[in-house]
Amino acid sequence: MELLDENKCTGCTACYSACPVHAIEMKETKKGFFVPSIDSDKCINCKLCQKTCPEMNIEGINYNQPQHTYLAKNEDAIRMNSSSGGVFLSLAQEIIKREGTVYGAQYNSAIMVEHGRASDIKEAKKFCGSKYIQSNVGDAFSHVLDDLKSGKWVYFSGTACQVSGLINYLTKKNCNMDKLITQDFICHGVASPTFFADYKKALERKNRAKIVKFNFRGKPSPHKLQNIIVDFDNGKRFISASTSQDFFYHHFFKNLIIKPSCFNCKYANVKRVADITLGDCYHPINENINNDGYGISYFQVNTEKGLEFFGSIDTSNMELIETDCNKYIQPNMKAPSEKNPNYDAFWNEYETNGFKAAIKKYGNGSIKDEMKRIAAQIIYKLKTKGQVRQ
Numbered sequence: 001m002e003l004l005d006e007n008k009c010t011g012c013t014a015c016y017s018a019c020p021v022h023a024i025e026m027k028e029t030k031k032g033f034f035v036p037s038i039d040s041d042k043c044i045n046c047k048l049c050q051k052t053c054p055e056m057n058i059e060g061i062n063y064n065q066p067q068h069t070y071l072a073k074n075e076d077a078i079r080m081n082s083s084s085g086g087v088f089l090s091l092a093q094e095i096i097k098r099e100g101t102v103y104g105a106q107y108n109s110a111i112m113v114e115h116g117r118a119s120d121i122k123e124a125k126k127f128c129g130s131k132y133i134q135s136n137v138g139d140a141f142s143h144v145l146d147d148l149k150s151g152k153w154v155y156f157s158g159t160a161c162q163v164s165g166l167i168n169y170l171t172k173k174n175c176n177m178d179k180l181i182t183q184d185f186i187c188h189g190v191a192s193p194t195f196f197a198d199y200k201k202a203l204e205r206k207n208r209a210k211i212v213k214f215n216f217r218g219k220p221s222p223h224k225l226q227n228i229i230v231d232f233d234n235g236k237r238f239i240s241a242s243t244s245q246d247f248f249y250h251h252f253f254k255n256l257i258i259k260p261s262c263f264n265c266k267y268a269n270v271k272r273v274a275d276i277t278l279g280d281c282y283h284p285i286n287e288n289i290n291n292d293g294y295g296i297s298y299f300q301v302n303t304e305k306g307l308e309f310f311g312s313i314d315t316s317n318m319e320l321i322e323t324d325c326n327k328y329i330q331p332n333m334k335a336p337s338e339k340n341p342n343y344d345a346f347w348n349e350y351e352t353n354g355f356k357a358a359i360k361k362y363g364n365g366s367i368k369d370e371m372k373r374i375a376a377q378i379i380y381k382l383k384t385k386g387q388v389r390q
């Protein structure tokens with residue numbers, strides 16, 4: 001049985017979850033991305049894996065035109081732990097109120113990213129905040145199936161390709177999806193788990209301590225919404241000064257470390273597969289919403305079911321205004337991220353000589369860059385002295 005080449009597969013896990021004889025395993029590529037691998041001894045040639053794969057059945061993908069678009073700011077207690085306006089947690093809260101379950105991406109004990117299941121709000125809070133690494137979905141799809149079969153409401157949050165895979169899987173299982181709410185986000189692409197692991201190791205070496213907490217979107221001060229904050233077990237804290245200076249964000253935004261399939265993303269569109277789509281709004285355009293610099297969410301409700309659900313959430317502590325989606329079209333709502341011309345060379349160098357050599361040759365890891373980074377850190381610390389929120 002042939003599945004997609006690892007560079008085209010999104011790693012959504014639909015084929016893995018659908019296989020009736022468990023002949024598929026999700027394995028890590030050299031870049032650390034999860035892709036399926038078939039054990040031909042176990043395979044019974046039923047082709048269910050191929051039939052369930054969204055990428056191999058593009059004509060079956062159902063894209064929904066956004067029905068309403070909003071900007072929103074949740075109460076500070078939620079917003080400060082979220083990436084932008086903190087809309088996600090209010091949506092999750094409504095499902096918990098209905099005694100349902102919420103699925104989202106969390107850090108595991110090794111500070112790598114995986115999908116988890118929550119049935120109370122404390123657990124659901126672990127999903128708050130963007131983690132820019134491909135999430136290990138594991139057995140989440142089959143747990144969603146079990147929850148729906150037992151009559152529960154389910155909220156699934158993930159990338160558009162994961163949502164698309166889940167819908168195909170549940171369709172093949174003839175599952176009633178009336179109580180399923182899906183939510184994706186505008187997506188630049190998911191980054192390499194291998195790079196992330198090496199990035200963390202480099203920080204640990206430099207600080208001579210173990211990372212105990214990692215946050216991609218730390219909000220250390222107003223209008224600083226894309227700063228990494230890392231806490232170490234010796235009490236030290238690292239705050240990245242800017243996206244261009246930071247090793248992770250530099251390579252992420254230069255499209256050197258995102259998944260190869262993201263360059264051919266079928267979901268980089270205003271029309272979406274999920275009921276609800278979340279995104280960031282950095283600059284509200286002539287809108288009646290106060291931009292205090294601690295994050296505003298952009299979000300689209302794409303289906304009737306999504307609208308009905310959204311109508312039932314508690315928005316009493318939220319600043320919420322309806323807007324026009326045409327005012328906030330981002331590059332990844334029009335087209336996938338473009339492959340960096342040095343992408344293959346970068347990864348050849350990485351696989352041959354490692355993280356340090358690759359970022360030195362193709363990224364921001366040279367001695368000159370290091371000097372700039374030190375200067376930026378000093379300036380940042382001086383500028384934000386007294387301003388940084390605990």
Ligand SMILES: Cc1cc2nc3c(=O)[nH]c(=O)nc-3n(C[C@H](O)[C@H](O)[C@H](O)COP(=O)(O)OP(=O)(O)OC[C@H]3O[C@@H](n4cnc5c(N)ncnc54)[C@H](O)[C@@H]3O)c2cc1C
Pocket residue numbers: 081082083084085086087088089103104105106113127128129130131132133134135157158159185186187188189190191278279280281297298330332
């Ligand atoms: C890889 C990635 C790329 C993104 N690219 C863009 C972009 O180009 N433009 C834009 O406007 N917004 C982008 N976002 C979305 C944005 O950063 C916020 O997540 C979104 O605005 C929701 O914010 P919030 O404050 O409402 O909720 P938050 O509390 O931030 O909600 C986070 C939700 O995202 C889910 N999530 C987090 N990390 C992952 C992951 N690795 N895989 C699957 N699900 C995850 C969680 O399960 C949770 O439900 C991206 C997010 C990710 C993870």
